[in-house]
Amino acid sequence: MKAETPRADPASAAGEPASPPAGKNRPLWLHLVGLPGVTAVAVLSAMVLPIPLAVILALFTASLAAWSAAALASRIRTSEQERCSLDAQLVQSQKLAAIGEMSAGIAHEINNPMAIIAQESDWMTHLMSQPQVTPENLAELRDSLAEIVRQVDRCKAITHNLLNFSRKMDPILQQEHLERIMEDMVLLVEKEAKLQGVSIVRDYDPELAAIQTDVPLLRQVVLNLLLNAFQAIPGQGTITVSTRPAGADRVAIAVADTGAGILPENMSKIFNPFFTTKPPGVGTGLGLSMCHGIVDRLGGAITVESEPGRGAKFTVTLPR
Amino acid sequence: MPDPIRVLVVDDEDRFRTTLVKLLGAQGLFAEAASGGEQALALLAEKPFDVVLLDVKMPGESGQEVLPRIKAVAPGVEVLILTGHASVDIAAEMIAGGAADYLLKPCPLDELVGCVRAVYDRRKAVGAG
Ligand SMILES: Nc1ncnc2c1ncn2[C@@H]1O[C@H](COP(=O)(O)OP(=O)(O)O)[C@@H](O)[C@H]1O
Ligand SMILES: [Mg+2]
Numbered sequence: 001m002k003a004e005t006p007r008a009d010p011a012s013a014a015g016e017p018a019s020p021p022a023g024k025n026r027p028l029w030l031h032l033v034g035l036p037g038v039t040a041v042a043v044l045s046a047m048v049l050p051i052p053l054a055v056i057l058a059l060f061t062a063s064l065a066a067w068s069a070a071a072l073a074s075r076i077r078t079s080e081q082e083r084c085s086l087d088a089q090l091v092q093s094q095k096l097a098a099i100g101e102m103s104a105g106i107a108h109e110i111n112n113p114m115a116i117i118a119q120e121s122d123w124m125t126h127l128m129s130q131p132q133v134t135p136e137n138l139a140e141l142r143d144s145l146a147e148i149v150r151q152v153d154r155c156k157a158i159t160h161n162l163l164n165f166s167r168k169m170d171p172i173l174q175q176e177h178l179e180r181i182m183e184d185m186v187l188l189v190e191k192e193a194k195l196q197g198v199s200i201v202r203d204y205d206p207e208l209a210a211i212q213t214d215v216p217l218l219r220q221v222v223l224n225l226l227l228n229a230f231q232a233i234p235g236q237g238t239i240t241v242s243t244r245p246a247g248a249d250r251v252a253i254a255v256a257d258t259g260a261g262i263l264p265e266n267m268s269k270i271f272n273p274f275f276t277t278k279p280p281g282v283g284t285g286l287g288l289s290m291c292h293g294i295v296d297r298l299g300g301a302i303t304v305e306s307e308p309g310r311g312a313k314f315t316v317t318l319p320r
Numbered sequence: 321m322p323d324p325i326r327v328l329v330v331d332d333e334d335r336f337r338t339t340l341v342k343l344l345g346a347q348g349l350f351a352e353a354a355s356g357g358e359q360a361l362a363l364l365a366e367k368p369f370d371v372v373l374l375d376v377k378m379p380g381e382s383g384q385e386v387l388p389r390i391k392a393v394a395p396g397v398e399v400l401i402l403t404g405h406a407s408v409d410i411a412a413e414m415i416a417g418g419a420a421d422y423l424l425k426p427c428p429l430d431e432l433v434g435c436v437r438a439v440y441d442r443r444k445a446v447g448a449g
Contacts, residue, residue: 104405104407107404107405108377108403108404108405109404110404111404111405111424111425111426112333112336112404112425114404114425114426115336115404115425115426115427116333116335116336116339117426118426118428118429119336119339119340119343119426119429120339122343122429123339123342123343126343126346144339147335277379279332279379280332280333281333
């Protein structure tokens, strides 16, 4: 029985009229006409009427004018709010689309390692149900365990990268030299790079003054660009890091490599979350989209130039 | 004893492929693996398979692109989609394209094997009838 009663509209249930209050429906022009009108009445009455009466009337008309002005202001506010809420709706639907795309990406990236973990567990169960544990079985068990740990690390890399997306939006600004920020990250990757035959060339502008920026965030950007550059070089090669002034009020940092470069058809996709050309487990496709998000927050821009086969150059410009 | 069901696993994840082949073997099925569309098509041209387990998101040709080519090379083979990609649209599209079913990773082994046996039995019934 209960289910058959149609669900009541909360507004009509509370006994409110269906139509909005009359004042809200008054056309805008009435307020515009009313405002100078009542003011004129007040001025005129002050000229012709005895003083006490004029004062009362003036006060009355002034309050009328004030009411009218307030109504006009609220009216303008309302229409502005309506426009804002339309904008907000648009942004919201774009956000929802992005979240949908993002969720599919996350699901895929997490489902794959989970499937491997489940299979390794199944295989371990199979091995342990054998009548006796041979040394070969033991080695396989160890190998499966190690694989599970690897796949958990893979999931961790994804979720930790996602947490960076959800980090509080306000950057914490501090004064720092760009060269310092870059050099910290270069030192982090240089040893491994050298071992693989990749040398790092520094091309810092010594004149460049320190800037106000969020140092940990910018470090993440530089590290991601360096890792991508390193991963793009198949054998031996060079990564060049640089800092430059970019006009009067901006600075630029760049990471260039002599690697594989980016195919023209991929250029528009590389900043999308989960876009990757790297094998599963190596690429998450989150690095550049995170860089883009951070640079946006810092009030800067990130651009890329590339000639396939010759390498790529990522440039980040930032406000000073 | 009846011939074991011959399964071809097509997936770009090395570890996923190799362990699944071992697991299916332990379940009494005959399994082989291919890392992508091209290798799968070459294997299908070479020898008969009953069921293909096909991933969707692979570098190079995607599962959607490979599916009609599999059906062209081996019209009798049953294709089961096994993927981490949760998209109703892609599932619907691939089932319309001739896939027998759509399984989401991680899929429990008994469910997967059950599904493989079910499509195999259905195919045999259709073939006999
Ligand atoms: N320096 C580079 N050279 C060539 N390709 C690059 C470079 N940096 C990024 N890319 C391309 O952009 C893709 C996305 O990069 P990213 O978002 O960092 O994710 P991931 O590195 O995990 O693949 C890479 O898979 C690669 O195809
Ligand atoms: Mg990267």
